[in-house]
Amino acid sequence: MAIVNEYRPTEVFFGEGAIKKAGEVGRRFGFRALVVTGRKSAKESGALEKLMRSLSEHGIQGVLYDGVTPNPTDVQVNEGAKLAVDQKVDFIVGLGGGSALDVAKAISIVSSNEGTAWDYVRYPEGSRLTPFLNRPVITIPTTAGTGSEVNRYSVISNPRTKEKMVISHSLNYPRVALVDPELTYTMDERLTALTGFDALVHALESLTNRRENFIAEEYAIRALSLISKWLPVAVEEPQNKEARKWMSYASMLAGIAIDHLGVALIHAMEHPVSGHYPSVAHAEGLSALAPYVTAFNYGSNPEKYALFARLMGEEEKPSRAVDALVKLIERFSLPKTLKELGVEKEKLGRLAEDVYICARNAFSVNPAPAGMDEVLELYERAYEGRL
Ligand SMILES: [Fe+2]
Secondary structure, three states, X not given: OOOOOOOOOOEEEEOOOHXXXXXXXXXXXXXXXXXXXXXXXHHHOOHHHHHHHHHHHOOXXXXXXXXXXXXXXXXXXXXXXXXXXXXXXXXXXXXXXXXXXXXXXXXXXXXXXXXOHHHHOOOOOOOOOOOOOOOOEEEEEOOOOOOHHHOOEEEEEEOOOOEEEEEEOHHHXXXXXXXXXXXXXXXXXXXXXXXXXXXXXXXXXXXXXXXXXXXXXXXXXXXXXXXXXXXXXXHHOOOOHHHHHHHHHHHHHHHHHHHHHOOOHHHHHHXXXXXXXXXXXXXXXXXXXXXXXXXXXXXXXXXXXXXXXXXOOOOOOOOHHHHHHHHHHHHOOOXXXXXXXXXXXXXXXXXXXXXXXXXXXXXXXXXXXXXXXXXXXXXXXXXXXXX
């Protein structure tokens, strides 16, 4: 049996009202915080006000960086890092969906080291970064999907090259995550479905890919059974607190699962889509790809795909994994093809090249062996809706 490991450098506070701990926790790190968030939703929902109040109650001054957009860019990370340095902040708080958390984490690395954000995509582990000077990060998710609150990844787009790449480094872990399901109550039906689908694909890909770590797989399995039960409830009854709690929890577990096991071709093929078409949400791209990639994959790890199908309430057969995804996509009216997302047919070759350039490690961890030809074929299927 392979030797497996589990280590969490991120302390988690989980439960309704957890955001109110921000000030108390922040005092461990200092008196000035950079608060990283998006342009609108954290303000409109009242989450930003709650955070600022908690910080000021504990004598912490919050400096706001609210320039984060969906599919965030290296430019935003560099802007935030400059502000962190100029304003001499002691720590960083990320408040929002995956984008705000990813940017907050990356700002910590860039503001504490030389260079700019793009220098740190695919940066190797080693001693050249400054572990003791890195500004601590507190993550506060307002959606249930990303898992970024507990893992080492930041997904960053480069608007000049259209590349979308991942900073994956042990110094990119948040120090503390405040997971407060109450902050997700204001998500509408569509955002609930989309973010929940992202968490589902994290669990699916970590469970089925070629890496092995049975501890992390336990997290993925638990996440899937919770998502299967509670995502439909959360979508259909946005005020159901039980559903919101379990979706926040499932998303966090799936975030830990990918921290160990990574993802596979669904994610690797999605990143070029939203990299070239920034108006496409990450989970929309996942939805338009997942059934086709799963149909290609299930025969290469039949046991795990049968397990996935069972956890999703289907018959325990590998091929049922595809049915489970298709049903969920129909039920929540999520995108079914790349064509309906506005992807252009003549761009598919370029997208396949970008998988090779930006995420070719997915070729070796994907359940079924794949290369450029298979990826292009899968893009064509997902474009045409040909299962
Ligand atoms: Fe994802």
